[in-house]
Structures are given as structure tokens and as C-alpha cells.
Amino acid sequence: MIKHCLCTVLVLMYCVSYCDGQVFSFRNYETASTEPPLPFPACRADNIECLRRGLRTFFFLMDSRHLGMTPVDPLILNSVAVSVPEEQMSFLLRKVNVTGARWTKLIDRKFHVNNGKNSVRFKSDLHVIGEMIMTLAGRSDPFVSLITIDINDVESNITYAWTGQRGYDNEDYILIGQERVAVRNTRTPSFFLQPTFNETNTDTEGGTQDSYMMERILLSKSAILDHLANEVTVALMHTVVDNFRLFANQIAVKNYYIYNS
């Protein structure tokens, strides 16, 4: 009896450390064949409504780190930089926290564009917070401020090549090649600056001054914000495609596409 209990506990522990998907590989699915491997049905590749529903679930799977995927909402980026050499200015956005990715919408999906590549178009609304550092030529101290950026209706056009591969389990898997991400902002992002002063840094005057200067420059040169927003969106989409790649390596294609093999 005790032995039986111990055994159950061990199986449960195994399940806790493995079943949350951190180290899943397709071999685990073979042994657990009674469970459907995905919480969404397979779609015909041209059924856009079905793909849209699948994508929604897929974003939740990423955020739960299923199959070792990287969460994208929130997505934390170390830094994003933009420089304007002709104005001798540079901007560094640090400790970037991007939210909203999980509500990304699939606009369309095309096969055989540009020599047989695939293209996927997404639309997202993203909310970005971070610490902005602006450096101007001829001034040794950079300007620092907290910034909030709202990126609305940003479109990402992702193209990549793919090939099919028969796995050791005799199932078909998709290998996703290097992607190219093109981003188009349909609207100029809006922003809000907040001076960085706190308990340790009580220089409220300096903080307010920095935010004021930065605001003037960002308002007069909206291309800077556009650029930063594009860089953030591109970084996000590369992470999303890396997740697709990880997913497609581990889940047989029959589980998410209906196709004739």
C-alpha cells in the first residue's frame, strides 16, 4: 500500500515538473496519446477564421511557457536604441516592458509569395513602458525620463520559408526558415513622460526639466517615436516566430493543419 502511494506521488511529481511543458518533446505525446496534444482543432490552411481562433489560443500557450516557448505578454526587452545622426541625438529605451501582444489579430495568411515563401500579417495594439535616455551632442549629461508609449494598429508582415520533414516517429513536422519582419505603423504612437524622481533621487527640478526637454523633442520629431515603436514590434515578432519554430519542431503538423499527405 505504502509502496503504491509512493509510486503515485512520484508519478505526480514527474507530471508536475514535466507536464507543464517546459521540456516536452513529441516523444511525450506518443506515450500520452489519449490526450489531444493541443487545446485547439486542426485547421485547413485557408480557413482564416479557424486560424484566427487557433492563434488566440497559441498566444496563451506561449504565455504559459508551453513546450518551452518564451512568454510574449508581457515581453521584457533589455534595451532598444535609435539614433538620429544628422541631429546628433540618440535615444535608448531601457527596461522595456511590452504588454498587449496576446490580443494580436491575424489579418491574412498567404502561401507562395516571393519564391514560395509564406507570409503572415498581424495587427497589434501594444503598450510599452520603459526608461528613456536621450543624449544630445554638446551636453555631457543625458536626459532621463520614464516613458509610456501606446502603439495602436501596428501591422507586421512576416515572411519566411518553410519545409516539411518526416520525424523519427514517421510524422510530418514543419521547419521554419529565417524570417523577415516588416512593420508599418498606421498611426503615430502616443506617449506620456513621467519624471524619474523617487526616495533616493529627490532632484525633482532636474527630473521635470529632463522630461520637458524630451517631450519637446519627441513632439517635434515624431519619426523617433515611430522608429522606437517599430523596433519594439520587430523584436516582439521575432520572439513570436521563434516560438512558432519551437512549436513546429515538437508538434506534428497533422495536429494543427488539415492537409493531404
Ligand SMILES: *[C@@H]1O[C@H](CO)[C@@H](O)[C@H](O)[C@H]1NC(C)=O
Ligand atoms: C510589465 O507591465 C505589466 C503591466 O503594466 C505588469 O503587470 C508587469 O508586472 C510588468 N512586468 C515586469 C517584469 O515589470
Ligand SMILES: *[C@@H]1O[C@H](CO)[C@@H](O)[C@H](O)[C@H]1NC(C)=O
Ligand atoms: C509582405 O511582405 C512580402 C515580402 O516582403 C511581400 O511580398 C508581400 O506583398 C507583403 N504583403 C503585404 C500584404 O504587404
Ligand SMILES: *[C@@H]1O[C@H](CO)[C@@H](O)[C@H](O)[C@H]1NC(C)=O
Ligand atoms: C531612483 O532614481 C534613480 C535615478 O533615476 C535610480 O537610479 C534608482 O534606481 C531609483 N530608485 C528607485 C527605488 O526606484
